[in-house]
Amino acid sequence: MTAIISASGLAGDLAAGRAPVLLDVRWQLGGPPGYPAYQAGHLPGAVYVDLDTDLAGPAGEGKGRHPLPGAAEFGAAMRRAGVRADRPVVTYDGGQGWAAARAWWLLRWAGHPDVRVLDGGLAAWDGPLTTDEPAPEPGDFQPSPGTLRTLDAEEAATLARRGVLLDARAAERYRGEVEPVDPVGGHVPGALSAPTSDNTGESGTLRPRAELRERFAALGATPGAEVGVYCGSGVSAAHQLLALTEAGVEAALYPGSWSEWTSDSARPVATGPEPG
Known part of the structure; x- marks a missing residue:
């Protein structure tokens, strides 16, 4: 089953009375908040989900900026949004795809069997929008975390040496030339630069x-290979995992990512264009 749905495909499902649970996950690094944009217009029936509070646990020392949410808290947030175990879910954001992919990955990690991302997000949608905020009937989704594999810092470091660890951030951040968010620039030694922006046209x-298969194969990320992904805080890396899934490649997420890695000054940092 594909991990994405086109705008025309979603429009067809809505017209045929096969509406999925729609989650609006508009968010972008550094703001502005997504809720005002949701209030100004969203897909009919869509419920707003806040990435920082619903799709992440509290940030703390050594945990990174967007640690995984607790199962109980995540389940409660999804049930409030109307998520059911037996009903498909479609997530979307403003078009970048990062936040929608984070929601997709978390639901799949927590055991939901049918989740897709609106390809291209709201920017690709040419159907009606509404300002009406639905009051969905509470869902019954009960998370069972662990369906998808995750990595901790030690496992990520090991994978960078023996397998394929992809850094999904912009290339200049990978090289350590600029670091707008975290205290140290560079990358996990052995990781390969694979900017998320290259996943889209x-x-x-x-x-x-x-094209995705060709792109990832050039990096050694092929079906059957041991592959992991990280970014700054586990958000844009989810979009990389979405693209890898479409390419037929299974991969693990390092949720803490660079923000967790650099919280410990004893961990090594590589800079420059080479893996190191």
């Missing part, structure tokens, strides 16, 4: 599967 939708 000019329209903002994912590149065709054949």
Whole structure:
């Protein structure tokens, strides 16, 4: 089953009375908040989900900026949004895809069997919008975390040496030339630069599967290979995992990512264009 749905495909489902649970997850690094944009117009029936409070646990020393939420808290947030175990879910954001992919990955990690991302997000949608905020009937989704694999810092370091660890941040952050968020620039030694921005074309939708397979194969990320992904705080890396899934490659997420890695000054840091 594909991890994405096109705007036309979603419109067809809505017109045919097959509406999924729609989650609006508009968010971007550094703001502004997504809720005012949701209030100004969203897909009919969509419920707003806040990335910082619903899709992440409290940040703390040594945990990174967006640690995974607790199962109880995540389950409660999803049930408030109307998520049911037996009903498909479609997530979307403003078009970047990072936040929608974070919601997709978390639901899949927590055991939901049918979750897709609106390819291209709201920017690809040409159907009606509404300012009406629904009051969904509470869902019944009970998370069972661990369906998808995760890495801790030690496992990420090991994978960078023996397998394929992809750094999903912008190339200049990987090289350590600029670091706008975290205290130290550079990358996990042995990791390969694979900016998330290369997953999409000019329209903002994912590149065709054949192109994604070619892109990741050039990095050694092929079906059967041991692959992991990290970014700054585990958000844009989810979009990398979405693209890898479409390419037929299973991969693990390092949720703490660079913000967790650099919280311990004893961990090594590589800079420059080479893995190190």
